[in-house]
Amino acid sequence: MDELDWKVLTLLQANGRISYTELARQVHLSVPAVTERVKRLESAGVIDGYTARVNPAAAGYPVSALIGITVPQPAKAKFLKLLETIPEVVECHHVTGADSYVMRLVAVSMAHLEQLIERINLYGETRTSIVMSTPLPARGLARPVAASKGSRG
Template identity: 60%
Template structure:
């Protein structure tokens, strides 16, 4: 789907505050409510907008650590690894990557002991490398129109 500048403005507004009413959104992008409604509907139907979510603060939910774990896994164990990771609520995302690691995943933990226990669930499947995230100077940014 080709996304024009008006639709990009709508997307930027919704990424900033997905709870905007259509009236507020129309005012922000200087369009009529029906026009904005139609564009949002098209963006949803085409899969550009995949959902609306609450953004949570892991620290407030008891997760004091965040870590990136790289793992090198032999082909026969890849499905097993993904099954285990999918069942772990602490795993926020997992990426199949190039380079030394087969997968790179980010997880949350209550403390170092919890982190160690989480990594232990998968380290029998391959060699792991764990990096505790000290801070996140650039958090998940809004997707913006390419220049």
């Protein structure tokens, strides 16, 4: 990926609804050239979708928690199937360390969170951290420092 690809990605991450005309204007390319770049980035899997960011608290989910769980190997498939049935689990990561998985959940209340944890606890030992605030919300990717210092790729 070159510098222009990263400029396009930066603009799309800031505003996924930006028009190709505006995108082309901001990166100093023609509309067909920027359209081709975006299509190439999509085909390569660099851009893997477009979505609206939803504020959980404003949408009725004021409680957010991070839960780590240690799941025994024989139960992993059933555990992952369970997570598919719980829409309040908004992301889950298979990790190294003390936990097998770390997930982020949202809930409408502490009682609701407790019910969710009880369902998840059937598959292993959990550790829950309640999110008090988010000083650094999810953000877009920037060009890797190594890539901007002369390495190719």
